[in-house]
Amino acid sequence: MRGDILGIKSYIKAVAGYLPGKIEKNDLTKRLTKKTGIYERHLADENECASDLAVQVAERMFAQYAIEREQIDFIILCTQSPDYFLPTTACLLQEKLHLSKHCGAFDFNLGCSGYIYGLSIAKGLVETGQAKQVLLLTAETYSKYIHPGDETVKPLFGDGATATLIAAVQSDVEGIHSFEFGTDGSGADSLIVPAGALRNPYGKTSIIEQVDDYGNRRTNYHINMNGSEITNFALNVVPETVQNILGKAGLEKRDIDYYVFHQANKFMLDFLQQKCELQGLPFWNDPSNCGNTVSNSVPLAITQLLEAEKALALGKVMLIGFGVGLSWAGCIVDLSHVPR
Template sequence: MKAKISAIEYALPSQVLTSEDLAREYPDWSVEKIEEKTGIAKRHIAGDKQCASDLGVEAAKKLFAEGTCSPDSIDYLIFCTQSPDYFLPTTACVIQDRLGLPTSAGAIDFNQGCSGFIYGLGLAKGLIETGQARQVLLIAAETYSKFIHPGDKSVRTLFGDAGTATLITAVDSKKETVGPFVYGTDGRGAKNLIVHSGGLRLPKNVDTAKVEEDSHGNLRSKDNLYMNGPEIFTFTLLSVPRMVNALLKKCQIDLDQVDLFVFHQANRFMLESLRKKLKISEEKFVLAYEEFGNTVSSTIPIALHEAQKRGQLKEGMRVMLVGFGVGYSWGATIIEW
């Protein structure tokens, strides 16, 4: 049996933060400046009581409503998030109950960010091709907005919240439709995209809540998300081209034999820099961030869904998926759509 992506759905919070909204809050940043730097016009923001699990459940219910599968046909649930409901229990267990999945199904969380969808596909492929599961539901969802200080324009202009649900099924075939994979990890970069407090290493306290202003006028405390943009950009420009070339070598194909490229939708500047460095043509390069922002582990499945909807992604295409970011962590794979 081989693993195959059978369906993708996504869900977004109803609250929207536009570039116009941000420009009113940051008088020194115009709408044009924000959109020129990021390419993002809208970001969907979770409500005060809305969690990543809520968005993931909504996406899964949309997938079930399509009729592609039913809850009782799922035998493994994988939930990718860095904003879980609880330290314990595993949020996947809570989602299993809310979706009415069989009690015979496996259910796990894994904490991964921008490369999370690739890692989740790798886990699903392993489960299916070793006979442990036949239908895997991969949910990726984030509410990074809950970590962001409203005075920190360096990240508030970039990130949006979302949930996605992807069905990976077993098919009787000798042909690979998901894989091979290449991965990478460099924990030396952990400090460059981080929420310092809130875990057991540094519990939240009065000191971690103290807000400070950086040299660029951004406000944040240790309870908030911190991103060192220049370091993240440098890491990406070094690691991603190497990863793409390593995957091509592993597949024994050339760049021009890939029909479509779907990268983690970080922002316009990052993606355009990567596209030009790798010499990928614009028509083969999917962009789907303008209406969503950087939704972390949800960007790739949202981009796949959008590319199919607008006719850019067609059945039988060979597609390269590339994730990279927080950790540092990166991963890439080839799929046949």
């Protein structure tokens, strides 16, 4: 996709991932493990928060790509597990990462579609001249929301963080483009922590324990997920999203160098590849060592892809995220400016 004139375009210039050191392995004999293809997950320690993971991955990216932190104009954090209700966790990260006090900082609360939203925000900041370099962070500790006795979600979710540098480039070719967004708030109850925030406040809302027919336990203070509803939702919205993105970019399916979807689980990704008629095309599907890491999953997959496909041109990579909200989003990115 080409711009009308030579001007400022936003490009991904660096990307890094971080997984906590604590590893919990799934039971390889369980049907759920075989179906999802998730063999282990990385979990934050009891006293480890989203900002701690974000610091680890940002420092890793700064060192790996020799990035001058004082040149960062904006820091954006996507998380649904902030350190505090207030202040904004991104403000804490400005201090922890020793960024300039002239650096803008804010959080936004989104799950599996959040990385795409973050790229859109960063693109807007860069291409309107408000920033030259934007640090987009994702960090989640979903494990803290999961009841230890709930085997419907416990084997699925892992913790982690990612860092992406979006920077201005003089070019007539778009580096991040063809965005597509969607929302269906009627499905909010399909993936929710019902109690603990201000609608049903902690300390004023009674703890209600639920036990399903299979002995899985959860309370209204833990993640409650309707897996079949989430799967049906994804199978319904993702194929149309793929077509809409291709239409906006003026591309055919075979023109895309790689498809990188939210790494929910192998079963869902296999099904989506078929439903979107992408068999035989480059399609990333590997949640095996980290599980569903929510907003981290797409950028973590990008780091894996860059490592695995060092010789492959990645000028047109389609990214799609979908999940909690219900929310979905997608775009096309040019990864050729990321050193390998």
